[in-house]
Amino acid sequence: MNSSLPIRVGIIGLGAIGEGMTQVFTEHQSTEVVAVCDVVEERARQRATDLGNIFWTTNYQELVNHPELDLVYVAVPPVLHYPIVMDLLKTKKHILCEKPLANSLSEAKEMLEKAEEAGIVHAIHFPLSYINNMKELTARMESGYLGKLRRIELEMRFPEWPRKWQKNDWIASREQGGFVFEVAGHFVQIIQQLFGKITPIETELEYPEDPTSCEIGILAKLKLEDGTPILINGISQIPxxxxxxxxxxxxxxxxxxxxxxxxxxxxxxxGQEFAEITIEKDMSFWEEFINQLVNAIEGKPSSMIDFHQGYEVQLILEALRTPRN
Ligand SMILES: NC(=O)c1ccc[n+]([C@@H]2O[C@H](COP(=O)([O-])OP(=O)(O)OC[C@H]3O[C@@H](n4cnc5c(N)ncnc54)[C@H](O)[C@@H]3O)[C@@H](O)[C@H]2O)c1
Incomplete structure (x- = not known):
């Protein structure tokens, strides 16, 4: 790639995260959003106008086949990741896919295999590693702060799920929503990045009566390769x-x-008090995320998280929720 030219980005899905990331790509000096797509016509048209009358469509195939894109960011609900990414792979465009990678393990496996075959950059949007707090946590751990690790605990409490700002039609569905699938994946990725392979041991999910609604509770036990236990304790709908x-x-x-x-x-x-460690708040993690993506596309060393990690996370998520093979 000619690194003096911005990377031309197409975006499919202009909802909560797609809208925010459109801004991030627009502000970054190495990327330029040149095409957008959303099934909601007004959303696509308005965004295209805001960005200077760029290409817009409500049909994702038209964006997939757009001849002047280097990278496509897929920010649609999870059931659509697989069909859109598989179509994109035929065009050899680089891909940034939202997490979770897919809506089943078999989809995730095929996406990883075909992306490897295509020889493209296949990034997945797990941004936590780039946040200052995570960097500090990693640095402390690497310097031996913890001593020998005894246990990892992930605790998630939601007064209600979906959250107030999240009223869309899929996020509370058993098919592709739920806080385990939507939120726990970020932390599974972080645990795998810090400590390596995770093995699930047992999971207990609590469901509401409606068979189409997602879980309202999870208690799960997993372990690291050396046997260190990982506990996941999550609950929603808490009066x-x-x-x-x-x-x-x-x-x-x-x-x-x-x-x-x-x-x-x-x-x-x-011998110390357990207290907050003050770290400068730095919102430039988005910029760093895009820097790593750009480095990967330009063939430079990059810490970009890709479909390999996406697949490893999916393995655990499918063991935690009612699995879709
Ligand atoms: N990485 C993160 O931190 C993070 C944060 C939030 C959401 N997500 C993930 O991003 C994805 C989207 O989540 P969201 O909260 O933005 O959802 P959302 O429902 O707010 O947005 C999805 C958008 O996709 C559009 N869409 C649906 N079907 C389409 C199609 N066939 N073609 C084109 N557009 C279509 C919808 O109209 C909507 O605008 C999910 O996979 C979610 O898990 C990731």
């Missing part, structure tokens, strides 16, 4: 609770570290 909370805690023999609601990091070592 009286006002605020959601999500924490990932690592208990070690010498110290404890906890990432709380993504924006806070707590820690303490033997």
């Amino acid at each position: 009286g609770l006002q605020e959601q909370s999500i924490s990932l805690t690592m208990y070690g023999t010498k110290g404890t570290l906890s990432l709380v609601d993504l924006v806070k990091l707590y820690g303490g070592q033997l």
Whole structure:
């Protein structure tokens, strides 16, 4: 690729995350959004107008076949990741797919295999690694802050699911929604990145009466390769609770570290108080995410998370929710 020219990006899906990422791609000096697509015509037309009358369509095939795109970002609901990515792979365009990679393990496997065969960059949008708190947590762990790791716990509490700002038709469905599939995947990816392979042991899901609605609770036990236990404790629809909370805690023999609601990091070592570790808030993680994506497309060293990790996360998610093979 000629690195002096911006990477030409097409975006499929202009909902909650697609809209935000359109802004991120627009602001980044190395990328330029040149085509957008959404089934909601007004959404696609308006965004295209805002971006200077760029190409827009309501038919994703037209964007897939657009001749002047280097990269396509797929930001549609999970059941659509597979058909759209498989069509894109025929065109050899680079792909950034939203997480979760697919809506079943077999879909995820095929997407990974075909993307490898196509020889394209196949990135997946797991942005947590680029957040300052995660970088600090990783640095502390690597410097031996925890001592020997004893246990990892992921706790998720949602007063209601879907969350107030998330009223779309798929996020509460058993078919492709639920907080396990939607939220836990971010943390599964982080645990795998930090500690390697995870093996599920047992899962108990709590479901509402409506057979089409997603889970309202999960208790799960998993383990790392060395036997260190991982506990997942998640619950939604909690009367009286006002605020959601999500924490990932690592208990070690010498110290404890906890990432709380993504924006806070707590820690303490033997003889110290367990307290918030103040870290400068830095919103440039989006920029770093795109930098890594651009590096991968330009053939430079990159820490971009790709379909391999997407598949590894899917393996665990399918074991946690009612699996779709
Ligand atoms: N990486 C992250 O941090 C993160 C955060 C939120 C959501 N997500 C993921 O992003 C994806 C989208 O989530 P969302 O919250 O933006 O959903 P959303 O429902 O708000 O947006 C989806 C958009 O896709 C459009 N769409 C649906 N079918 C389409 C089709 N056939 N062709 C073109 N457009 C179509 C919808 O009209 C909508 O605008 C999901 O996979 C979700 O899990 C990732």
